[in-house]
Amino acid sequence: MDFTFLASTMVTLLKAVPTTLILFSLSIFFGGLLALVIVWMRVSGNPVLSGFAKGYIFVFRGSPLLIQMFLVFYGLGQFGVIRYSFLWPFLREPMVCAILSLALCTAGYTAEIFRGGIRAVSPKEIEAARSIGMSGFLLVRRILAPIAFRHALPAYSTEIVLMMKSTALASLVTVWEVTGVAQRLISQTYRTMEVFLCAAIIYLVLNFIILQGMALLEYSLSRHRRAIPQALKA
Amino acid sequence: MASLELLGFGSTGWGALLIVAALMTLAVTATALAIGAVLGAIVAAAKLSGNPFLVALGNVYTTVFRGVPELLIIYLIYFGGSSAVTSIGKAMGYEGFLGLPSFAAGALAVGIISGSYQAEVFRGAFLAISKGELEAASAIGMHRGMRFRRIIMPQVLRLAIPGLGNVWQLSLKDSALISVTGLAELMRTSQVAAGSTRQYFLFFIAGGCLYLILTSLSDRVFNGAERRANRSMPASAMGQA
Amino acid sequence: MPGVTRLSVRNIRKSFGTHEVLRGISLDAQDGDVISLLGASGSGKSTFLRCINLLETASDGEIWVDGEHIEMIHKKGKTRPASQKQVDHIRSELGMVFQSFNLWSHMTILQNVIEGPIHVLKRPRAECIAEAEALLEKVGIADKRHAYPAHLSGGQQQRAAIARALAMKPKVMLFDEPTSALDPELVGEVLRVMRALAEEGMTMLVVTHEMSFALNVSNRVVFMREGLIESSGTPDEMFAGGATPAFRQFIGHFGTGQ
Amino acid sequence: MPGVTRLSVRNIRKSFGTHEVLRGISLDAQDGDVISLLGASGSGKSTFLRCINLLETASDGEIWVDGEHIEMIHKKGKTRPASQKQVDHIRSELGMVFQSFNLWSHMTILQNVIEGPIHVLKRPRAECIAEAEALLEKVGIADKRHAYPAHLSGGQQQRAAIARALAMKPKVMLFDEPTSALDPELVGEVLRVMRALAEEGMTMLVVTHEMSFALNVSNRVVFMREGLIESSGTPDEMFAGGATPAFRQFIGHFGTGQ
Amino acid sequence: PPAFSKDWTKATITLEGAYAPWNLTNADGTLGGFEPELAKVLCERAKIECTLVASDWDGMIPALNAGKFDVIMDALSITEERRQVIDFTIPYAATPAAFATAKDSPLANAAGTGATIKMTPGQTGVKEIEALKELFKGKTIGIQAATVYAKFVYDNFGDIAEIREYKTGADRDLDLQNGRIDLGFDDAVYFANAFQAANGALAFTGPEIAGSIWGEGEGLGIRKADTELRDKFNAAIKSALADGTVKTLSMKWFKMDVSPQQ
Numbered sequence A: 001m002d003f004t005f006l007a008s009t010m011v012t013l014l015k016a017v018p019t020t021l022i023l024f025s026l027s028i029f030f031g032g033l034l035a036l037v038i039v040w041m042r043v044s045g046n047p048v049l050s051g052f053a054k055g056y057i058f059v060f061r062g063s064p065l066l067i068q069m070f071l072v073f074y075g076l077g078q079f080g081v082i083r084y085s086f087l088w089p090f091l092r093e094p095m096v097c098a099i100l101s102l103a104l105c106t107a108g109y110t111a112e113i114f115r116g117g118i119r120a121v122s123p124k125e126i127e128a129a130r131s132i133g134m135s136g137f138l139l140v141r142r143i144l145a146p147i148a149f150r151h152a153l154p155a156y157s158t159e160i161v162l163m164m165k166s167t168a169l170a171s172l173v174t175v176w177e178v179t180g181v182a183q184r185l186i187s188q189t190y191r192t193m194e195v196f197l198c199a200a201i202i203y204l205v206l207n208f209i210i211l212q213g214m215a216l217l218e219y220s221l222s223r224h225r226r227a228i229p230q231a232l233k234a
Numbered sequence B: 001m002a003s004l005e006l007l008g009f010g011s012t013g014w015g016a017l018l019i020v021a022a023l024m025t026l027a028v029t030a031t032a033l034a035i036g037a038v039l040g041a042i043v044a045a046a047k048l049s050g051n052p053f054l055v056a057l058g059n060v061y062t063t064v065f066r067g068v069p070e071l072l073i074i075y076l077i078y079f080g081g082s083s084a085v086t087s088i089g090k091a092m093g094y095e096g097f098l099g100l101p102s103f104a105a106g107a108l109a110v111g112i113i114s115g116s117y118q119a120e121v122f123r124g125a126f127l128a129i130s131k132g133e134l135e136a137a138s139a140i141g142m143h144r145g146m147r148f149r150r151i152i153m154p155q156v157l158r159l160a161i162p163g164l165g166n167v168w169q170l171s172l173k174d175s176a177l178i179s180v181t182g183l184a185e186l187m188r189t190s191q192v193a194a195g196s197t198r199q200y201f202l203f204f205i206a207g208g209c210l211y212l213i214l215t216s217l218s219d220r221v222f223n224g225a226e227r228r229a230n231r232s233m234p235a236s237a238m239g240q241a
Numbered sequence C, D: 001m002p003g004v005t006r007l008s009v010r011n012i013r014k015s016f017g018t019h020e021v022l023r024g025i026s027l028d029a030q031d032g033d034v035i036s037l038l039g040a041s042g043s044g045k046s047t048f049l050r051c052i053n054l055l056e057t058a059s060d061g062e063i064w065v066d067g068e069h070i071e072m073i074h075k076k077g078k079t080r081p082a083s084q085k086q087v088d089h090i091r092s093e094l095g096m097v098f099q100s101f102n103l104w105s106h107m108t109i110l111q112n113v114i115e116g117p118i119h120v121l122k123r124p125r126a127e128c129i130a131e132a133e134a135l136l137e138k139v140g141i142a143d144k145r146h147a148y149p150a151h152l153s154g155g156q157q158q159r160a161a162i163a164r165a166l167a168m169k170p171k172v173m174l175f176d177e178p179t180s181a182l183d184p185e186l187v188g189e190v191l192r193v194m195r196a197l198a199e200e201g202m203t204m205l206v207v208t209h210e211m212s213f214a215l216n217v218s219n220r221v222v223f224m225r226e227g228l229i230e231s232s233g234t235p236d237e238m239f240a241g242g243a244t245p246a247f248r249q250f251i252g253h254f255g256t257g258q
Numbered sequence E: 001p002p003a004f005s006k007d008w009t010k011a012t013i014t015l016e017g018a019y020a021p022w023n024l025t026n027a028d029g030t031l032g033g034f035e036p037e038l039a040k041v042l043c044e045r046a047k048i049e050c051t052l053v054a055s056d057w058d059g060m061i062p063a064l065n066a067g068k069f070d071v072i073m074d075a076l077s078i079t080e081e082r083r084q085v086i087d088f089t090i091p092y093a094a095t096p097a098a099f100a101t102a103k104d105s106p107l108a109n110a111a112g113t114g115a116t117i118k119m120t121p122g123q124t125g126v127k128e129i130e131a132l133k134e135l136f137k138g139k140t141i142g143i144q145a146a147t148v149y150a151k152f153v154y155d156n157f158g159d160i161a162e163i164r165e166y167k168t169g170a171d172r173d174l175d176l177q178n179g180r181i182d183l184g185f186d187d188a189v190y191f192a193n194a195f196q197a198a199n200g201a202l203a204f205t206g207p208e209i210a211g212s213i214w215g216e217g218e219g220l221g222i223r224k225a226d227t228e229l230r231d232k233f234n235a236a237i238k239s240a241l242a243d244g245t246v247k248t249l250s251m252k253w254f255k256m257d258v259s260p261q262q
């Protein structure tokens, strides 16, 4: 093992970590917001809205992100309407496009995950809320959302880790994050194994931290499911 | 649009190649899912065994293969696998290079990743089996093996179907990454067609549509399987699964 | 106080598909009335309670809660409440205690009890907490206020559900089999709480299989059969000679000790 | 036939952690005995039944089933059965009916009933089916034999569970609260089946809250309190004057009609 | 590497099959283009039975060393970095490089368009380049990552222009049309073909840059141990260059002669 090479590779790759983290956090954030809209449409009961949501989920879950990203970045600019619109200054930026396509994609998955969480809420608990006069947004905010989110959390952590890995595709649109930098390093040095080993370690550490965080969140949100605390038993 | 001719089946059309590539994607993913099922079952068993060493081993497996980008794993297996096979060949007296064929390398890589997800699916399904039903089996004198075969297995399979559907979806798209091994699956064929004709949008959209067709076909299969397996469940509970 | 009509129901009907579950039910409850609702499984008791607080929409009939008429819209053969606001308001005046408790699993007992007063009635938090603690004291589970529902026994959950309903200061309480699935000791505990409520003059409508409750606590017994009120009267009238043959058959198991 | 000892338990003890749930219980059941096991929630009734068929391992004590002694190994402060084979065999001679039925959800009712005879007892399939259908007929759910458990009402599931246990032709039947969570009509149905079994001379141990069953069907009543048998006797002895103060308090609710 | 000499009668040659006109895939799945046709000639002359297989550009060199195939023929420029890990034959092509821009761009038709200048490695102060620097100040130049052209652009324009790296040249061309970038720099032969696909929206600007600055040109990549194979192909390339076969194929596919100047 050539440790000086590994060390210098590590340094090069670590410099790309902020890019990866920006891609990751912003796409999770916007993807989550979009997912709320989609899931609201999906369960609205309105056939047009839920049809649209179903179609959205089908397309964005069913096709490879690589193709989606390519079409968003290189495809949108082909249309004069977009190129001469007020949106172009934003869409012109590779970072914006990368985050946009990552967010569009994760919104499809996340919407399905949230819907699963909502369906897992006991209808009886909802009835209990209705019976004291809750309805509409109050019911969603106080009863439905907290329970649904707790149910959705395990699946959502998986999706978040998948997103972290998906950011690896952003180098397609000239955003040079960790994997892209690793690939570029390989085509300069041809030392595939060493470079990828460093990259693998970086992702493993990042994902490990994320999963620990999610587990902590899950733990703190499941007080009501845990065994009886000693103090209460007495 | 003249360029649409490029998608036809004539001598200048790429239709036939794209269909063959879609079938190749299907074949790789199905093989990977089968490999993953075996690995997943073993890893799930290890994680449920209660033996601290096996549990730790299982955790390392699921953490690593779910935490490292798929592309890196595919590279590691494609190149690492070849050197392993070559050195085994050497040990057995064969001089020269031995490669892992790209289909095998790709299916193995995606299968190993798929196994880490399937392990969690199986484990969840096992934990979802009602404890009371297991006790009822013990109470009439079923021994461990019989309980596993008659009560646990059928229910794990039923409870795992929706989860396996998701893993299939993931593996289908992971298979797009094994284009680096040169296997002519759907993603690579779309890229090659795009590069050879310079009709990038046409072929990426066509490729995307073929993926959507594969998705909707496989959705249908999994939904059918779920319906069959859920015969024993009331309609309302089916929605919850 | 008797004389104020807290709840009035006229000719309620309800169908599920082609199955007519309620076929015209009328009932009045005055202040302080404790009405036991008896009937075989499937006779429509739960559906009746659910229609009163609009968890189901009756296909026909009129309901007044504390003198307020619930407006309905009939359109294209379907019926629905005219105003969600009125529905929410009416519900906050009707306390419902479900057979399966239906406590919110992600909140402690205290949080369950103060949820409605704070977020629906918009009352000050400190006041709500003080009242909630007093209520929990009253039903005998004050020491469990910081526990989650999953950590409580059935009888304790049932009592928490009663406290949650009472915290809304309802005009009328609706109970749906509040003691089934409890063991005799827990049944005793819950019935003690309900008896205390009755003595305080709370208007109550109670679906129950506990004949002893019907006989000893309620001041009126209503027997439902196939979606209709087959007979009704004071407990003494009903359990003594005046009973109809159907009611006599229904209580047969209770009456003969097997 | 009385005189053959089907089940004999001597000085059973069981702890969970530091909590001693059973503190030395002894009991004999002769051929045809129907023993009611009463006691407050948490007194250890379920645990006692589970120790008998070895779903829990008693920390101390001896058990004989139909004269066969269950061998135990005591090692490092832990106790476990000496032979899994003997455990499986003993269990196939003890029928258990759980409070929550525990039917196998992936099998139809008929499949549930024939599962044990075919796979555990290794008897011919055709014979098992014929017997199973007769049993389902007997408990009154023959028409449901191809339905899945989730499609049955509580009372029907309960009877299917009884049929499943009976299909193993057990020497002794253990029932854990077979009628709680059922409405009075269903309770009646299930009790009718159990009464029929009693008349056929089946040995039964029944944890129940149905005092009428204890009084009218069983020939012995055992009252458990805090892990011990507080008192026992014939129903007449127990429910009449001879009862201990604790038992009298326990049945208070039943005895006084509230 | 195997410590024995192999009698080379068979060899596997890899190419991407998606880099028109160097190599491409036909709709029936067969490979075509300049390199497959040249490979046929070279293998005949070296008396080797060749099989062509397509593989991905990423990982081609590691795959060669892992033994997945014996020869890379994919417009592979002979560079010092690559020499560290593989061996090359003598070049069978050497192509100039040039800037491209949108036809309607103010940068179109820069001074020297249509001319050719020669440069040597490390050469600075070339007046044509200085003129371009003046013109390109503050613009965005797109290049394919990890190529000799990328290094050139960084060295000469890194201080005055923004440089954006793409994974493939094709991606860069699309962005040039979309207007996200102002200029692209790449192999002139590659560009000439790409312009056809862009329906005339793109054009060269400034002089073509040729000479030893791009190294020796494009050669076959071969494992370091396989010296005999390399020697056989060297002889074949020499003869194909000498009798004009390379030039004929080059005119057919590139409409210009890419034979390296000996």
Ligand SMILES: Nc1ncnc2c1ncn2[C@@H]1O[C@H](COP(=O)(O)OP(=O)(O)OP(=O)(O)O)[C@@H](O)[C@H]1O
Pocket (backbone or CB within 6 Å): C016, C021, C039, C040, C041, C042, C043, C044, C045, C046, C047, C048, D183
């Ligand atoms: N949502 C529904 N859809 C269709 N039928 C229903 C629905 N809810 C209740 N029913 C039917 O209406 C009838 C009355 O049901 P209800 O729950 O009111 O009976 P109940 O008197 O409360 O019985 P129990 O004592 O078993 O609780 C039953 O036949 C039931 O099957």
Ligand SMILES: Nc1ncnc2c1ncn2[C@@H]1O[C@H](COP(=O)(O)OP(=O)(O)OP(=O)(O)O)[C@@H](O)[C@H]1O
Pocket (backbone or CB within 6 Å): C183, D016, D021, D039, D040, D041, D042, D043, D044, D045, D046, D047, D048
């Ligand atoms: N697996 C266990 N781990 C720890 N404690 C247990 C366990 N099972 C039962 N217990 C405790 O043992 C005691 C007796 O429980 P058991 O279920 O035998 O009571 P029971 O008499 O059947 O009550 P019920 O009428 O409520 O069913 C209870 O205090 C219970 O909390």
Ligand SMILES: [Mg+2]
Pocket (backbone or CB within 6 Å): C045, C046, C047
């Ligand atoms: Mg009901």
Ligand SMILES: [Mg+2]
Pocket (backbone or CB within 6 Å): D045, D046, D047, D176
């Ligand atoms: Mg119990």
